[in-house]
Structure formats: structure tokens, C-alpha cells
Amino acid sequence: MALIEATARQRGMASCHSCHLLCRLPSEEREGRFSCPRCGAALHSRKKNSLTRCWALLIAASILLIPANLLPITITSALGHTQADTIISGVIYFIHSGMWPIALVIFVASVFVPVVKLSILALLMFSVQRHWQWRPKDRTRLYRLTELVGRWSMVDVYVVTILVALVKLGAVATIDAGFGAVFFAGVVVLTMFAAESFDPRLIWDAMEEANE
Amino acid sequence: MNDSNINHLPPEAFSQAEVRTKQGFSIVWLIPLIALAIGGWLAFKAITEHGPLISIHFTTAEGLEAGKTKIKYKDVVIGEVEEIKLSEKLDGVIVLARMDKDTKPYLTEETRFWVVRARISAGEVSGLGTLLSGAYIGMDPIQEGKPTRSFTGLAKQPLVTADEPGQHYLLRSPSLGSLNIASPVFYRQIKVGEVVDYDFDQTGQAVEIKVFIHAPHDKRINSATKFWNASGVDVKMDARGIKVDTQSIVSIFQGGIAFDTPSTLDAITKVSDSFKFPLHPDREAATKKSYAIKNYYMMYFDQSVRGLVPGAPVEFGGIQIGEVVDFKLIIDTASLKVRIPVLVMIEPERLELYSNGKKVDYQSAIEERAKGNKRLIQEELLKHGMRAQLKTGNLLTGQLYIEIGLFPDAEPVEVAYENDYPIFPTVSTPLGKIAEDISKVVKKIDSIPIEELGEDLHETIVTLRATLQEFRGRRETSIRRFYPT
Numbered sequence: 001m002a003l004i005e006a007t008a009r010q011r012g013m014a015s016c017h018s019c020h021l022l023c024r025l026p027s028e029e030r031e032g033r034f035s036c037p038r039c040g041a042a043l044h045s046r047k048k049n050s051l052t053r054c055w056a057l058l059i060a061a062s063i064l065l066i067p068a069n070l071l072p073i074t075i076t077s078a079l080g081h082t083q084a085d086t087i088i089s090g091v092i093y094f095i096h097s098g099m100w101p102i103a104l105v106i107f108v109a110s111v112f113v114p115v116v117k118l119s120i121l122a123l124l125m126f127s128v129q130r131h132w133q134w135r136p137k138d139r140t141r142l143y144r145l146t147e148l149v150g151r152w153s154m155v156d157v158y159v160v161t162i163l164v165a166l167v168k169l170g171a172v173a174t175i176d177a178g179f180g181a182v183f184f185a186g187v188v189v190l191t192m193f194a195a196e197s198f199d200p201r202l203i204w205d206a207m208e209e210a211n212e
Numbered sequence: 213m214n215d216s217n218i219n220h221l222p223p224e225a226f227s228q229a230e231v232r233t234k235q236g237f238s239i240v241w242l243i244p245l246i247a248l249a250i251g252g253w254l255a256f257k258a259i260t261e262h263g264p265l266i267s268i269h270f271t272t273a274e275g276l277e278a279g280k281t282k283i284k285y286k287d288v289v290i291g292e293v294e295e296i297k298l299s300e301k302l303d304g305v306i307v308l309a310r311m312d313k314d315t316k317p318y319l320t321e322e323t324r325f326w327v328v329r330a331r332i333s334a335g336e337v338s339g340l341g342t343l344l345s346g347a348y349i350g351m352d353p354i355q356e357g358k359p360t361r362s363f364t365g366l367a368k369q370p371l372v373t374a375d376e377p378g379q380h381y382l383l384r385s386p387s388l389g390s391l392n393i394a395s396p397v398f399y400r401q402i403k404v405g406e407v408v409d410y411d412f413d414q415t416g417q418a419v420e421i422k423v424f425i426h427a428p429h430d431k432r433i434n435s436a437t438k439f440w441n442a443s444g445v446d447v448k449m450d451a452r453g454i455k456v457d458t459q460s461i462v463s464i465f466q467g468g469i470a471f472d473t474p475s476t477l478d479a480i481t482k483v484s485d486s487f488k489f490p491l492h493p494d495r496e497a498a499t500k501k502s503y504a505i506k507n508y509y510m511m512y513f514d515q516s517v518r519g520l521v522p523g524a525p526v527e528f529g530g531i532q533i534g535e536v537v538d539f540k541l542i543i544d545t546a547s548l549k550v551r552i553p554v555l556v557m558i559e560p561e562r563l564e565l566y567s568n569g570k571k572v573d574y575q576s577a578i579e580e581r582a583k584g585n586k587r588l589i590q591e592e593l594l595k596h597g598m599r600a601q602l603k604t605g606n607l608l609t610g611q612l613y614i615e616i617g618l619f620p621d622a623e624p625v626e627v628a629y630e631n632d633y634p635i636f637p638t639v640s641t642p643l644g645k646i647a648e649d650i651s652k653v654v655k656k657i658d659s660i661p662i663e664e665l666g667e668d669l670h671e672t673i674v675t676l677r678a679t680l681q682e683f684r685g686r687r688e689t690s691i692r693r694f695y696p697t
Contacts, residue, residue: 013226014229021227022226022227023226023227023228023229024226024227024228024229025229026228026229026231033231034229034230034231035229035230036229036230037227037228037229037230038227043229049238049240052238052240052241053238053240056238056240056241056243056244057240057243057244059244059247060243060244060246060247060248061247063244063247063248063250063251064247064250064251066251067250067251067254071254079345082345083280183250186247190243190247197240
């Protein structure tokens with residue numbers, strides 16, 4: 001027997017998020033707001049306001065990305081010499097000192113990944129809004145990648161925090177976190193939330209619509 | 213139940229969801245709004261706090277680094293070097309620096325910039341912090357003057373910045389001596405100022421030394437103040453022992469100036485900026501009265517001036533009013549006449565001038581007479597028989613001095629000039645006068661009864677010897693009495 005490709009949504013049904021009761025949604029009011037008759041929790045056939053939320057968080061993250069890169073992320077004072085470093089100036093410093101691998105790690109973790117993540121999310125949402133039918137499987141993979149990589153962009157913030165805690169040698173050398181670190185953490189958190197708010201099922205919904 | 217069973221169930225078999233009213237605006241949009249607000253605020257701050265970009269010309273960029281070197285005032289960072297490039301003529305470097313926007317009113321022509329590096333001299337150690345932190349650019353902000361954005365950096369840190377209260381004074385000295393910039397100025401052996409600059413005066417005949425006296429010590433300076441060179445050690449030996457006068461060890465190595473404001477009979481006035489104090493060679497010279505007006509005269513003597521030395525006094529009525537400056541010997545090849553011109557310096561202020569019972573100032577007396585188309589006092593006096601005469605000051609050493617006196621019988625002369633010096637007429641001292649003086653001394657020495665004195669001395673010694681012998685004999689008998697052998 002051939003497997004039937006059927007979704008709850010097609011049947012006008014949704015599962016409750018808290019008690020997992022499978023509920024029927026009133027067919028005439030598919031766009032309304034529903035709640036579970038058993039436990040009273042809100043019912044959604046797809047993540048609620050997925051696109052709106054995702055866009056909002058994405059825009060916020062993109063705005064914060066600017067101060068995160070322009071403001072110093074670490075303020076190092078060694079032997080009375082104070083130096084403020086932004087992410088890019090750190091990368092440039094490592095390149096100049098010939099430490100390519102470290103420069104590459106910092107660049108990938110702090111510049112490349114956040115920017116690519118933002119671009120992927122933007123692309124995914126754009127494709128969903130436009131009901132694209134282009135390679136849904138690959139797009140889902142992209143989404144999984146952004147979700148997976150999300151928390152690892154925090155590496156910078158962890159490094160800065162650990163350095164601040166470790167290097168406190170009084171007048172000889174201290175490292176302080178600059179405001180850039182706060183904004184960078186904000187970018188990472190917001191992109192993680194954005195990835196979380198995106199509902200990958202929306203990619204497949206577009207395929208179903210096309211089949212109908 | 214399996215999947216197919218569920219699929220075959222009618223929808224009515226499942227529980228029906230309840231319907232609730234729809235929510236309006238999604239609260240999630242607050243997040244980008246907040247982000248926008250933060251970003252906008254940062255951008256606003258960056259734009260409004262964007263200070264002016266200035267360029268400073270330095271001879272060298274030693275220790276300066278683009279993006280790192282700060283500009284500081286009172287150790288507060290007020291700017292940062294953004295770029296360093298060579299000047300077009302390659303005669304230095306142009307440092308482009310971004311200043312805080314609050315510094316705008318202070319970026320005027322008068323404002324000075326310099327590089328602070330570690331500096332160690334005999335007097336002080338400064339900028340040690342820069343050994344660790346690297347050099348920075350110091351700033352002396354001054355609000356006066358035209359606003360500008362390009363500056364020429366100083367080679368050295370100025371000793372005195374505008375914010376330091378105090379006063380500049382000018383000293384005049386024939387030579388700089390061991391003084392240098394930053395040499396200390398002492399008041400009662402406490403450092404109250406320093407030398408900030410020196411240069412030749414307009415004529416090149418003297419050195420003008422600019423000193424800065426810190427407040428409140430500048431109040432101690434008035435027209436009666438005497439400055440003297442306190443470099444080195446003054447050792448004086450007299451009947452009371454050795455006296456060493458020095459200001460501090462630093463002044464021995466580095467040179468220094470001391471000043472004092474003695475109590476004086478003269479009226480004390482505040483000094484103006486252009487007033488130039490004389491710098492005396494030592495404390496003793498400073499405490500002597502000094503006279504501003506020095507008149508030079510030429511005197512011709514046709515007799516021997518043996519015993520006359522430069523510095524020999526010129527007296528009038530027994531009071532020194534000047535000194536001999538120079539002399540030489542001139543022989544006229546035609547007439548074989550020998551003449552000795554002597555240049556003397558007379559300080560007329562040493563004479564107190566009275567007019568109708570009222571004391572008058574020398575300068576105003578001259579002006580007064582000039583107004584009335586009268587001759588100068590000296591010319592008048594010369595006409596009335598004022599003459600100079602060589603006199604013996606010390607018979608034993610034969611030192612001479614010049615005595616000025618009035619000879620009413622002398623023929624009146626007109627004042628002649630030679631080499632811009634007025635010629636002071638002289639009267640020759642008759643040789644007999646000197647001989648007479650000497651014979652007087654000889655007579656006095658003669659009249660000392662040397663022989664009698666010798667005899668008296670001899671007698672005294674003989675008597676003394678007898679007395680002593682007698683005393684010794686007595687002593688021996690008394691010893692024998694107490695310690696019989």
C-alpha cells in the first residue's frame with residue numbers, strides 16, 4: 001500500500017502544544033485564533049506569526065550587527081598601554097602577526113557565520129513568502145544548518161568573558177569587555193530566536209499548494 | 213488503531229477547537245524597534261561627538277603611532293592620532309588627529325602641542341609613565357587667538373603651560389653663564405620658578421633671560437627686587453671663618469637664579485612686563501646699589517700713571533663716584549709728546565642733586581636744564597673749574613686714584629669731545645706734592661724710636677729671665693721637702 005502523504009493541516013486539524021490533543025479546527029475560520037478544548041492552550045497549525053516574528057528578529061539582529069562590528073569588543077591594557085579592539089581590528093592584527101589560522105577562526109565565527117546566518121534566514125523567508133518551489137529539501141537543510149550553527153557563534157562572547165575573568169593582573173594587564181561584545185551577543189541571541197521562530201513546514205506548504 | 217484508521221475517521225470524531233478573538237499588533241516588532249533605537253542613538257552619538265580633525269606638524273614621528281597615540285590634557289584623553297604621514301617637503305611629519313568636540317574653542321593659534329616622552333635631567337624626572345605606555349601628545353589649550361586646524365608641534369614640552377598661575381619676568385645679563393632652559397629660580401633657597409627662554413637682546417650686546425615665577429611667589433617681585441646668578445658655589449673666607457653660599461646641589465650642576473626683595477629706602481612700585489631686571493653676578497653684587505646712568509669721560513694725563521689700574525676709584529670730595537675703565541699710551545711721532553688718555557666712568561646718580569633746597573632726580577634735572585636751554589650740569593661745573601687730578605691712594609703700594617675737585621683759579625675751558633667722549637680737563641699733580649707726601653711718611657717712620665724700643669725690650673727680657681730662674685729654684689726646694697730622697 002502506497003503511503004498517503006497527509007498532514008494534519010490538510011485535514012483541518014492541529015495538535016495541542018501542551019497536552020498534545022489532536023483537535024479539529026473549524027473549517028470556515030482557518031485563520032482565527034483557536035484554543036485547546038481540553039487544556040485551553042492556544043492551538044496553531046503552524047508556528048504562530050512565524051514570518052512576522054522571524055522578520056522582526058532578523059531586522060533587529062541586522063541593526064545590532066553594525067555596532068557589534070564598529071564598537072570595541074575587548075579593551076586590553078597591558079603595562080599602562082590601553083588598546084581597544086573591534087572584531088575586525090583583531091582579525092587584522094592576527095593577519096599582520098602571521099597567525100592565519102586564528103584570524104580565520106575569528107573571522108568565520110564572528111563575521112562570516114552571523115552574516116551568512118542572517119542571509120540564509122532572509123532567503124528562506126523570502127522564498128516562503130513568494131511560494132517558491134525551488135529545491136525544498138535543500139532549503140530545509142539550510143535551515144537545519146542555521147539552527148545547528150546558531151549557538152556556536154557565541155564562541156566570541158565566551159572567549160571574551162573567559163579572558164575578562166582570567167586576565168586581571170592589576171596594573172600589569174587587564175582585559176575588559178567592550179560594548180561591542182554586548183551587541184554581538186545580542187546579534188547571536190536574536191538570530192537564534194529568529195531561526196527558532198521560523199517554521200520549516202512553511203517550505204513544504206508551498207509545495208502542497210502547488211499540488212492542489 | 214493504525215494510521216489508516218485515523219484517516220478514515222470522519223472529522224467530526226475529533227474534538228472541535230474553540231475560537232478566540234484575534235490579536236492585533238504583534239509585540240515581536242518591539243524588538244527591531246528597540247534595536248533601531250539603540251542603533252540610531254549610537255549613530256547620533258557618533259555623529260554629534262565627532263570632533264574636529266586637526267593636523268600637527270612635528271619634526272619626527274618617534275614614538276607616535278596612528279590609531280593608538282592619544283592626545284592628553286592633564287592626563288585626560290581628548291583626542292587620538294588617526295594618521296601619520298610625511299610632509300610634502302619631507303621636512304617633518306604631519307600628524308592627523310581626531311579631537312573631542314569639546315576641545316573646539318581651544319583649537320586656536322596660541323594652542324601648543326608637543327610629544328611627551330620620558331625626560332630625565334639634573335633638575336627633574338618626568339614622563340616616566342610613557343616608558344610603559346608609549347609617548348602621547350600633550351596639549352596646552354589657549355582660548356585666545358584665531359581658531360585654526362593646523363598646528364606646529366613643539367620640539368620640547370613647554371615648562372610653563374597656560375593653566376599655571378604665575379608671571380614672566382625678563383632679566384638682562386652680559387652673558388648666559390651656566391644657565392639653561394629649566395634652570396631653577398630660588399627664593400630663600402626654595403624653588404619658585406624656572407628659566408623658560410633666553411635670547412640676545414635687540415643689539416646683541418646682552419642676553420635676555422625669561423623666567424617664570426609661579427604664583428603666589430610672583431607677588432614678591434617689585435622694583436626693588438634683585439636677581440643674581442646662583443650657579444656654582446660662593447666660598448668666602450674672612451675673620452669669622454669660611455662661608456659657603458649656594459642655593460642647591462641642582463643649581464651647582466644646572467645653574468640657577470636667586471632673587472630677594474630687600475627692604476629699601478626707595479619707593480616700591482609694581483613692575484611692568486617690559487621691565488628688565490639686571491642679573492647680578494652674585495649675591496654681593498646684587499645687594500650693592502646699582503646705578504642706571506653711567507657717563508664716560510676722557511682724561512689726558514701727561515705724567516706717569518704708574519699705580520693706576522682699571523677699577524681704581526674716581527672720587528669727589530672723598531666719596532667714590534666712578535671708576536677708571538681703561539687707559540693707554542699715545543706718542544706723537546712728530547712732536548714726540550707723550551699723552552696718556554684715561555677713560556673713566558662716572559655714575560652721576562651717586563651725587564644727590566638739590567635745587568633750591570629740594571632734592572631732584574638726575575634725569576629730571578637734565579631735562580629741566582635742557583628745557584631752559586642751559587648747559588648740562590657737568591659742563592657748567594667744568595666751566596667753573598672742576599678738574600681731575602691723580603692722587604696717591606696708598607703710599608706703600610703706590611696705588612693711584614683720581615680725585616675730582618674744584619679749582620676756582622683754573623682757566624675756564626669749553627668741553628671738547630673725542631671719540632664721542634667728552635674730555636675732562638685735568639690738572640697735573642706737582643711732583644713735589646708726591647715727594648712731600650712720601651717725605652712725610654719717611655719722617656714718621658724716622659721718628660719711631662727704634663733703638664730705644666730695642667733697649668727697652670732687651671731690659672725686659674733680662675729681668676724676665678732672672679725671675680724665671682728664681683721661680684724654678686723655689687719649685688725644686690718645695691719638691692724636695694715633700695718627697696725627700
